[in-house]
């Protein structure tokens with residue numbers, strides 16, 4: 001139910017009730033933090049609202065249409081505040097989103113995983129609007145937050161000060177952490193990474209937690225909860241889905257040509273929707289093929305899965321048919337065949353779900369495991 005009032009505390013309570021119902025929010029302390037850091041203080045006057053999951057997406061403007069703006073700010077969706085690193089207009093909803101006020105459901109889910117205690121020293125990576133930093137501060141943490149974009153960091157600093165929060169805001173590359181402020185009790189990452197920077201592990205005390213949107217090249221993104229061990233590793237499981245904008249230095253673009261002239265055409269009985277829409281299959285595939293990018297595309301109701309390797313040598317496209325599906329593969333690698341065999345291995349394992357997989361991050365490499373950290377399934 002939409003609360004038709006500009007009373008922020010009533011709206012916060014209504015939003016919190018939705019988050020409780022959806023299973024994102026259980027902690028009364030986080031509920032109090034939502035009240036202490038009202039979301040509208042951190043929302044841009046103009047932006048692009050996107051419901052969490054499938055649902056409406058539209059421009060919002062506080063001055064032109066305040067009712068829609070208030071409803072969007074207290075709904076479970078993200079609000080894009082910047083596109084193309086500041087070069088475009090977010091209200092057009094077309095360009096690459098590069099900063100946002102994250103969706104309350106995912107912010108709260110990560111806060112629950114981090115389990116912040118009063119006095120904890122927390123590093124946040126990706127300040128954005130400053131809302132997450134405010135929530136962490138409201139939970140009693142001593143917060144250091146890093147933002148790569150100087151303009152966004154300045155705006156967040158002003159917003160946080162006006163809202164009465166004083167975390168330390170650092171402008172720079174969050175992948176390096178903030179060594180001067182280490183050790184941290186926890187790291188809260190609000191941009192996606194394929195490779196977890198080791199600096200975050202090094203700068204967290206043993207037993208401390210790192211919560212991070214793990215966004216490998218292939219398929220969906222995942223909430224990962226890692227715990228730092230005494231021997232300098234971070235180990236933990238995948239929990240649920242998470243889709244964030246990617247850490248600047250780790251951005252990649254999946255490009256598959258429209259023309260199929262250079263490709264070898266075959267057919268497959270493996271439905272392309274299976275290899276991207278089965279939770280857990282995507283983890284098994286990306287674990288086996290960490291350098292393969294892959295995503296489904298909806299083309300007028302027909303699903304196509306596009307694949308390309310990060311080195312740019314090979315690509316594949318698989319178009320959903322009826323029983324038989326058309327496959328085009330080009331370059332020295334047969335990427336669809338590789339994906340299909342990783343998928344077959346996943347089915348032999350009994351189709352394990354996302355939460356049966358985990359990551360270990362060490363000084364030299366990051367690996368994916370199944371069931372137990374000793375059962376490494378990545379190369």
Ligand SMILES: C[S@@+](CC[C@H](N)C(=O)[O-])C[C@H]1O[C@@H](n2cnc3c(N)ncnc32)[C@H](O)[C@@H]1O
Nearest residue numbers: 099126127128129131132148174190191247248
């Ligand atoms: C989804 S937004 C963060 C949302 C934010 N936590 C909030 O509460 O509004 C992701 C942010 O990560 C920032 N970012 C991307 N790469 C970064 C990096 N290498 N270091 C620090 N911040 C980075 C982006 O500029 C963007 O502002």
